[in-house]
Amino acid sequence: MILRNMIYKVALLIMIITSSIMMLFPIYWLIKGSFEPDTDLIKMPPYFIPIHFVTYAYSYVIKDLRFLIYVRNSLFVAFSTIAISIPISLLGGYSLARFNYPGKRFITNFALFSYTIPQILLVIPFYQLLVSIKLYNSLFGLIIAHALYATPFCLLLLASFIETIPKEIEESALIDGASVLQVIFRIILPLSLPGIATAAIYTFLLSWNDFAFALVIITSDKIQTVPLAINRIFSGEEAWWGPLLASSTIATIPVLIIFLIFERYLVSGLTLGAVKR
Amino acid sequence: MVLPSLFFLGLWSIYPLGYNLWLSFHKVDIGHPEGPFVGLDQYISLLSDIEVLKSFYSVTIYTITVTVFQFILALVLASIANLTFKGRSLFRISMVLAWAIPVIAAANIWKFMLWREGVINYFLMIWGFEPVSWLENSTFALLSIIIVSLWKTFPFVFICILAGLQSIPEYLYEAAKIDGASMTQRFLHITLPNLKTILSTVIILRVIFIFNWFEMPWLLTKGGPGTATTFPSILIYLRAFLAYSLSEGAAISMLCMLILLIFIMLFFKLSR
């Protein structure tokens, strides 16, 4: 019995360690590479720690490319997208999960439609729509595009999370006279925080990493976003690996911070609301 | 209450879809900038184009493999992450970090690792194996894209399942343990049923996303070697933007949509 327990624990440990290594190694390689001169990147046998530690890539990216401006722009767009799409998805998701009305199935399917064709072909028509309301070459236009692209996804995601919340709690609240909105904000929201956190992280990443929409919608230098800035590092036949890796590492930092903040919400709030009969 | 927002959304999806639909029935390319109406001809010629058929074949293999493995791995690892142990937060973060890296960076760093003098072959060699041409050999190229895509998209599924696991009340497991259920039984009869809604939503969303994914395959292999990894999304970019045959691209995308819609309908039927 004790032996079985130990074997179980060891097996668990092995799985944890192996999966962590496999997931983290490429990231380590990326960060390590950003501190190496280009030619060291192709050495065989490879260097596992940077033998020639250099930081020119970072100084180039931050000083010459003025990368932080683009980071600021991307942060603005990403947060705004979240601010628009999460509330809509929460309300819509609740309605999809709890109410039954004709055409519900249709709406669910319809929300998926935008994703069934590859994104690059959505971009030009989207842009045409933005031009018609004079919001092209503007961060606000980009926010709208991102929000429209992200919301159906978040809607479906949150709907499925909300479905897992037992109805009894709401029912008792409704009986006690609470309005639907109150129910949503006081009961559903805290209980579905993990779902909301997931949807928020997803929306953030979608907006942060988006290249296609940003490419077409944004022209002016002052309002370009991170993926566009990274794209500009590629020039004709030359891709300067150092700055590419450095800018990618820098681009990861805000996301990392977001993860760290939201990771807690992925677990909290769930043991609230245990209903026993 | 939700209807206004949905209608608004719907409107904005209709135009792009309609636009592409129109394109697919006309012929807009370098020889015909005005785009005469050609009806179904475009579709017929595409469906008899070996390259197009092969691309759908490759992408199906790609999508199925990545989705299946994603879910298996995510279920296992999320269950582990759900247990309480020291360093659990760290474990979760490390599972999820791959998602944070921009696709350009991920693709390029894997390219470095996968080429013949890369670090992966280095590990193979010190264990006595022959180095593999990961990206230059047709079969291995597809395998490599699968692995890298798995690495990059696994975190999202992991998080979703983890979040779902969190909402399963503890007492269910306790009761089962008292009744003497084994770990596998608890998993099959408590975990899975409770995850069903989330699982099915995420599966559909993932399948659609991976099927239409452009950035990763393009950045890793640009469709090569030859046509081994040319998926429909890549084909669309090549034909619509580089060769300026916009309508061919639109038609291929309509085919993608058709296939995915069929899949969605079948999936919904099956999950009753």
Next chain:
Amino acid sequence: MGEVKKVSRRDYLKYTGAAIGGLIVGGALGYLAKPAEVVEKTATVTAPGVEKTITTTVEKTVTKTVTGTPTLTLTGPIELEWWHNDNRPAWIEACEFLMNEYHKRHPNVTIRKEVVGWVNEPKILAAIQTKTVPDIAMSYSGGAVTFAATGGLIPVTDIIEEHGKNDFPPSDIKTVSWKGEYWAVPDIDTIHVLWCRKDFLDEKGLKPPKTWDDLLSVAKALTEDTDKDGKIDRYGVAWALGGVDGPEVIWAFMRTNDAEIFDENLNIIFNSKETKETYEFLKELHPYVWPGYVTMSETDVRLQIIDGKAAMGITSTSFIYDCIRAGKEEILEKFITVPIPIKKHYGTFHCSTHYFVFKDAKHKEVAKDFLKFMLEPDILAQYAAICPTGFIPATYSAQKNPLWRESPLVKKYWHLIEPGVLQAPYMSIPGAANRMNPYVGAIQARLILPKAFAKIITENVSVDEALKWAESEIRKVVKEIGPAE
């Protein structure tokens, strides 16, 4: 037994507060990271252990005026919008030079240049369709024709004719011609040559190869297992078969053997003796070529030859600048360049950039005047001199002009640049050496040439069969697009 735990008001407030607080903090952090608006600044690129620094100035706007010339009827302040693709400091500086000089001549035009990056097809197509176009934009190789086909550009035939079309290398003009007009003005070429590591050649007492046979024997001699561990450490040659955005190495070799896809009347002559010889030669060369060439990019080729993993490599003359910029100028001392080894005559693939004007631009005539100004030999020569070293101006008159030829960096590296200049008249894009046609874009985008080669190498198909396949693919393209003109 049962308990219903309601979410207390306090808990709810706590969570909402945390979420909002997080958003605010995040937003504030984002905002604080914003540096001050920059109008003029100096940027330095340094690498440790290297003395050289490169200073560039980036100005946001340049003000100029246009005094009345017969064709320009606009008065008052005019702003031209110029979409440029490249971020390299030297190129930015060169554009600044153009804008400054134009300003001196015509003081009331403002030129606003935006860098949009090299992946710009979707953006330009979207802009054309919505008429949110700039005045001038740039592209490379066959790009201008692709956009011209959308009907979104205006021809610049008058500019080319006025300057004199024989002053341009033939392919520069061919690349931009469509339906009897010229649609863009070429500015510079980056010509691909064979870079050879002098040190390795000297080691074996070899001379840089001139012909195919030379290339084969030199590559063979230089491919070896230098540390005797059973693996080849150094290959004779490295190049990138790339395709889509990459160099058309196969085409270069085809041209040195005078092989072509179409003849003067656009009949398909791809499957010819000359083409077969080319493919067979490349197949013979395959064991001595760096194996990554099927999917790797030109950047990797450069890394290979810098690192000595390949003794020779095909890349463009702009390699000079990229070494300078990375602070590794001393590397250039190890190299010597020669034109791509020939069978019959020089040949290489076309690689250049050009500028075009949009039909819905706000100031078409001023834009055209600017391009005309750019072509003046003195101006173009100076522009090319400031441009990344290794860029070759697209007119013969500028190439001969001492303002380019004798400029410090060009003079210093003339031995590396000259083979490029020698090959300039022999450049071509695949399928358009004889005559420009609408099929080249599709042929290139479908990677027909590289794929045929991949079939031979990875699928063990015979050369004959591969060429037959390629020809049938080319036929398909021709049929789909329809007759030219």
